[in-house]
Amino acid sequence: MAEPVTVPGVALPVGPIGRRGVGWWGVGTLVASEAALFAYLLFSYFYYGATAGPNWVLEPHPDLHVALPNTILLLASSGVAWWGERGVLRQRRAQALWGFGIAFLMGCLFALVQLHEWHTKPFSLGTSSFSSLYFLTTGLHEAHVFVGVLILAAIFVWTAHDYFSPRRRLSVSAGVLYWHFVDIVWLFVFTTYYITPYLGFGH
Amino acid sequence: MNTATPLGYLDSAGTRADAILPLTWYMLIVSILVCVIIGWILVRALRRSRANGGDEETRAVAVEEGPSGTHWIRNGLLISSVPLLVALVWTMVTLAAVSGPPARPALTLDVVGHQWWWEVTYDGTPAAHTFTTANEIHIPVGQRVLVRLHGADVIHSFWVPKLSGKTDTIPGQTNLSWLEARVPGVYTGPCSEYCGEQHAHMMVQVVAQSSAQFDQWFAQQLQPATAPTDSASERGAALFEYRCGACHQIRGTQAGAHAGPDLSHIAGRRTLAAGLLPNTPGTLAAWIENAHGLKPGNQMPNQNLTGGELMDVIAYLELQR
């Protein structure tokens, strides 16, 4: 396939347009690395469960009354953030502000409920390798939620300042991508700690 | 490769190490051949060099596309695959032969790795035939001995090069190894997983002997402590119980602790301090007085006995054959 030797004279975006920018790739690599971190945390869970003796899981039937609604809350917040991003794309600033604002509040609520969830646990950090790993995994996730809500807050403020347009919006797309990541990872953590024990893992 | 290198494993003396040896030689020879051949190709190629200088001489030699040369890679891979495949199959066959622990071992030992010594328990079939010793394992020649490995503190690795490859002793799990000596002799095994300051001085001695000799040793180990025979050893016995009994055991006496090595029949052992010193009354005295000077970092405190006290303790311990 012969290529022309000179560069064709098409107009190129200057700086990031839409998702087309190195920053988008940067957040992609960050997400990949963070996903790996959680993969190792879950690997550790299954490794302990497979090699430890019976009753390694301290809660064979974890209480879902709070955890399940809280999970749904977090996943729903992803949808709300996405709706906010659509607002930026369609130049509906009010929709964008509502979207990021509500997603922020939902994220904060999730984090608070998670703190409450920790207090109700019948074990503490140093009880056993199970409890240590539970608190480390959910704790690292909680830290990611903190970062995520900070980002949502920043996007909210920047949107309020009218920094974005449908074309200049890399920060919005990158921030919302990060928030999706935080939520999807929780689905894996939740499944591991709250669902697999019901399936008989680690008893 | 002979007795001059007590840990060399290219002259194996046990079934398990024997089984690995041909594969080791095969891989070693293939490896050396590969290095020689590659070195030879390299040197020959270099002899065709155009210039022996710097930037100007590089520039002076014209660039050419030359032949594609990918057949070198293709042929190279094809040729290398053969010894690799042989190695792979041989590895699997050898692994199957040596990994499985013996179904009906003649003897079962529990070996516990401690910082920095080996605790050895013989599991006699009647419970009365169970006893514990340290840093020295006696086995009958030609019989398979199952070794169950446990970790007391940190990870160590049990290895008797001339008899068997390494298996780690890991806290919280029991690993299996086995020994079978082909020839009588004394085989040394160093700890081979780094375990702290005195990793260098954590040797186990495996004494492979005829069945008759082994039975005699075994019977001797089952004997209780030898009672003091004179006033010196009597004083020594009392001192031992008082000063050493908090950590050590001599079966059949008041000294019954397990923090340090079991010292029943200590005088019959070949070495002290996990292979650090030959076992003589003199080295024993030196060890008791200056364990930290001889093996820095180890957990036995210097005893600061008076000269007389030391003589008494030695007199008592030397009775424990």
Added chain:
Amino acid sequence: MKSADLRIPVVGADSIAHQSRLLELWEGKPGLAGFFGSVDHKHIGVRYIVTAFVFLVLGGLEALAMRLQLAGPDRALLTPAQYDQLFSTHGMTMIFLYASPVLSGFSNYLWPLLLGSRDMAFPRLNAFGYWVYLASGIFLYVGFLTGNGPNDGWFNYVPYASAAYNPGLNEDFYSLGMVFLGISTSVGAANFIVTAFRTRAPGMSLDRLPILVWGTLTASVANLIVVPAVSLAFLMLWMDRQFGTQFFNTVGGGQPLLWQHLFWIFGHPWVYAIVLPAMGMVSDGLPVFCRRPLVGYSLVAVSTVATMILGFGVWVHHMFATGLPGIGMSFFSAASIAITLPSAVAVFAWLATIRLGKPVITTAFLFFASMILLFVIGGVSGFMTASVPVDWQLTDTYFVVAHLHYVLIGINVFPVVGAIYFWFPKMRGRLLDEKLGRWNFWTMFIGFNLCFLPMHLTGLLGMPRRVYTYAPEMGWTTLNLITSIGAFVFAIGVLLLFVNIARSWSKGKIASANPWDAPTLEWSVSSPPPPYNFALIPKVASRHPLWEGRLPAPERSSLDRGLLLDSGKETIGSTALDAHADMILEMPEDSLAPLFLSLGLAGAFAGLILKLWVVTAIFGVVLAMALLWWLWPRRALREREPAHG
């Protein structure tokens, strides 16, 4: 639609006016602020290399102290505790603070020049990565110099590393320092990945990338995925030590072997990460002196990636003696033997390149060519340890010590020194002395083999690694003496390199833009390159832009006409696979933010080691705010757009 955020880049020829305009845009500020704020990849690259060499010297001195101790039996030059910290710190230094950063340094310096770009994708992140590397290196060495260096080997097995057996600060320094350093490695890896995929000159498609780019790209993808494993392991260890968690404590249901899994899931790919870029240097450098293209370019590129993919599946071969089930071990054994094949591709490609080329012997060439032999020796000993039963005898003896030094020195240090001879003229504008270079090479080569070849035999004679002394009756005395002598000869060889650099720094022969008549883009710009690298972003039409016309090629690259891009600090962004011009990237100005951010991180880690949680918390908040400020969208961007109705 024509608007301020879309522009047709101007294609033109070079001119003095254009160059001075670019210089104005790209030249850093003078003075301290300019020095500490520089985000120029060339400065950062050289800083990485120099810092890595400082650590190489420190690690080398530690090695010499150990070789004095081991020169004869029962020597008491060092106490066991000192020896343990020395060998652990030596390993940590060489593997984490030298081997990987030095390659990051070369790649940082060279990548934009090889790819036809004006900088890395994230220049400030690049500076940040360097400062974090420096800070974490200092952090770890503060531990060592206060008697709190690591003392459990570089792979730091638990439970010996846990508080019960290791109560000092040693392991706290090591754990926190490694988490700290991991940040640098991760951001560096991310930067390389994005740079490789997004900032290549038009036409620099994947099949035209220099192998060094393939090597570093592969290593970076691996690092991005595996560094979290070791950071997590060290975090768990630190929590066990600090907060009584039970990750590795068997009493609380912990698993010492989990450490080994997490460590080696990281550790083995890491080994490839610190050799693949160096193999890339050889693949790119050797053909220059053989006066022909590399044999089997595509196969070598593919095998680079294949090595790493297989490399993810061989970590258990470090754990053959841990009592794992036989089936699992057979799989890992087979994978470890199979990984020989992709490595062999490179060896045969290099041999064929020399054999079918017209080799010109230079010092750089000698280092590259000798590496082939050292690579093979390190490779075959690795092949031996891949066989489970054989490994049961070989592992944790000096055989493995010999193996890993052939790998790390043979496949990292030799190519790196070759790379210095090769690229120093580009970096400094002066050639290193060839005559001294010969002395340099032969002293290093002979010293190295004198030191490490006998070590294989020492291992076969059963000497375990990590022993601080040995008894005379073990039969290892002569071999150890030879090794110690070899170590000092090798050290003299390395010293000769420094002498050569010092002498040539200002007195060396002036280098032209392309002193070796090499084919790749970095040689198309002056030596040393201008701050903006390329006055014109070239259009690349082959793997060997500077050899076109001499090699059969359907098209010619365009080097004297290209994108001017002088409306601001700009370079070209391109599509990931084919490298079509895709967008104009606006590059950041110099900034002190990376330095301050890494100082903030250092403060947070200092708080952790001193157990002053408040300090850490304060630094944490400051860091979060600084990051927000860093990422604050530039309003200017928005304002350039025409108002929407």
